[in-house]
Amino acid sequence: MMKLYGYFRSGTSHRLRIALNLKGLEYEYIPVNLFKEQHLQPEFKAINPQGLVPVLEVDGLRLFQSPAIIEWLEETYTDTPLLPEDSFGRMRVRALSALVGCDIHPINNRRILQYLRKDLSVDEKEVQAWCHRWINDGFTALEKHLAEDKERGDFCYGNKPTFADCYLVPQVYSARRFNVDLTPYPNIVAVDEHCRSLEAFIKAEPENQSDAF
Template identity: 45%
Template sequence: MGGQLQLYSYWRSSAAYRVRIGLNLKGLAYETLPVHLLRGGGEQHGESFRRANPQGLVPVLKHGDLLIRQSLAALEYLDEAFPGHSLLPQAAQDRQRVRSIALAIACDIHPLNNLRVLQYFERSWGVPQPGRDGWVRHWIEEGFAALEAMLVDDPTTGRYCFGDTPGMADCCLVPQIYNARRFHVDMAAYPTLLRIDEACQALPAFGAAGPERQPDAPPE
């Protein structure tokens, strides 16, 4: 399939951050289509964006006429559609390992801390900011404790989540650690996660995907 790659993205969306890392690891050029999740009540709720994604969520990866509306589906599509750096290993037993780590983050940690969840707490239940922040920290800490246990002594863990080549699991882990730091999670309890994050951050593909380096990031 031909056509330009475009990414509907918000600079601080961790799900969009995952896809930006994957695009960079694959060495693919793409255009950012910013969707501001806060301005005017959230541009993701507008009619024009809802045509791209009825869920009203970023990211959406657009390739020609194709729209991919989930970050992990987008990463797998990039891996299958484009040559070069592999985001998933070849063997079935290894692929399930990488998917398990990625899904533990993308399905079990991140959705509980999503902006729409926190906004619902505020609007519908009147939960004050400290309570919302405590909710976020609780679920990140519980999830990170499990990830640390999954990774620390497993023989497949290398410099990165799986072996010595960064892949889909690392695309998910790094943005979630960024979120953890935003909410002042004490990362000292997760030395393996910190080590992997440090290795990833040394790579240009991860640095260029960072939230503060995006075209829609506010001035410092």
């Protein structure tokens, strides 16, 4: 069975759990407590020298970096595709995913926020303002993309879950944690609500993981 090293609140772990669930794949979940900095200990650095989650272990191989892992899953387990069949659709889904995965999440993840707090002595109000700035910038653009796609169903693209939904739902979860006002983003909220009614997304929610606290 696959082994997934992750953390319940990690957005990258969350998105990978969604993808695994949508593919119908079973895995053993191995928590790595970021709060206690287990990811920085030699035991985990031996698994991923970068000290980041998630890591997916499959048949002795250790896969790292969630975008690459999700692409690998798509190429390896083809029965439940998470990309459209046409090249434009695949580009569109990858672009929406990158909007979250490259331009919002990395500058608001725990590693960056801890650096702001500890190394630069930024107070919590300013940390919140930092998070709000970049989440709002990204969500403003994403909301416009969703609103302009008149052929879109209940998801980010088309009528079934794709990579983009795997990326979006954890980011909305994070936005709520940081008390971002989601009122300006009705399409994002609607996609999130629809996705979170589906079993694959419910099972992946942070509160439903064994390490949730």
